Amino acid sequence: MILITQDLMASDEGVARAAAILRxxxxxxxxxxxxxxxxxxARNGTAVAQIFAAKARPTFNPLIAHVTGLEMAETLAVFDDRARAVAAALWPGALTLVLPLRSDAGLSPLVTAGLSTVAIRCPAHPVAQALLRAxxxxxxxxxxxxxxxxxxxxxxxxxxxxTGRIDAVLDGGPCTVGVESTILGLDGAPTLLRPGGxxxxxxxxxLGPICMGGDAHKPNAPGQLASHYAPEAGVRLAVTAPQADEVWVGFGPGCKGAALSLSPGGDLIEAAAALFQTLRDADALAGPGGRIAFAPVPESGLGRAINDRLRRAAAPRN
Structure with missing residues (x-):
C-alpha cells in the first residue's frame, strides 16, 4: 500500500499532528x-511491524526504544546503580543503553527481536523530546x-x-551530531556494542576498561550488521593516492585535490556531522558503477564511529 506522506513542521501544531498519527x-x-x-x-506490534516493512529491515535486528528520561526508561528495563549513574551523566544525549528487559515492560517483542534485553535512548533533540512528551x-x-x-x-x-511508505516526516532541520548513538551494553560487563556520538x-x-562486543550474525543491538550505511557506489578506505576514476573524499589539510572533504581542518566533530551527507554527495558524483575513496580518519574519539560506519559502507553487499 502506498501512503500519502505528510510534511510536518517542527511547530506545536506539527508535533501534535505527529503524536496523533503515532497514537x-x-x-x-x-x-x-x-x-x-x-x-x-513501541507497544503496538502492528506499528512496529510496519517499521520493519517500511525499511525492509530484517526482524532479527532489534530496535531502540526512545524515552523522555530515566523515569520512563525504568518502566522498560532493569537499571542498577551503575546504569543510573551513566544515564544521569549522559542523558539526554547520543548514548543507548542495553539493559535487562522488565517482564512488565509491555513492549512489542519485535522491538527486542525476542531477546531478554532492550536498547533504550533518551534523545537530546528538543523536537524529539516534544514528540515523546506529546x-x-x-x-x-x-x-x-x-x-x-x-x-x-x-x-x-x-x-x-x-516517501509513500510512512505517514509523515517531522522536519526539525539538519542533525547536529550526524552519526548514530553509541550503544553500551550494561547487562553484564560494560561492553561497547556500537561506537557513536x-x-x-x-x-x-x-566505567574503566570496556569490552568490545557486537555480533553481525546474532545482533543484540542495532548497527551491527556487516554491510550497512551503503551508497550505490563502491567504497575504498584509508586512501592517500586515489585512482583516476575514484571520487576522493579527504580529511584534514593534506588532501589537496580531493573532490570533497569530511573536514578540511581535520575536526572529527565536523567530520561526524558531515559524514552521511558527504557519502550521498560522493555517491552522486561517482554515478552508476562508480567508486568512492576515503582518506584515512584517526581511530580515536568520534573517529572510531566514523570509521565504523565507513567500514560497513565498504563491506561486501548482501
Missing part, C-alpha cells in the same frame, strides 16, 4: 541530534532510511528514501 498506529520520521529516526509506538510513551525508532543504506541527517534524505574515552573515564 493511531502510524509512522513518523522524527529528528534527533544523531540522525532522523522512524518512530512508531505521545506519552516509548517510541521505537531506527534510522529513517531503507535498511542498509545511508542514514538520514536531513528531512529531505528521509523523503528520498521513504559519545566517544569510548568518555565512557571509559566513568
Amino acid at each position: 493511531a498506529g502510524g509512522l513518523v520520521a522524527m529528528p534527533t541530534e544523531t540522525v532522523y529516526g522512524l518512530a512508531g509506538d 505521545f506519552g510513551g516509548p517510541l521505537a525508532a531506527p534510522s529513517a532510511n531503507p535498511s542498509g543504506r545511508v542514514s538520514p541527517t536531513r528531512a529531505d534524505h528521509v523523503r528520498a528514501g521513504l 559519545v566517544p569510548l574515552e568518555a565512557l571509559e573515564a566513568m
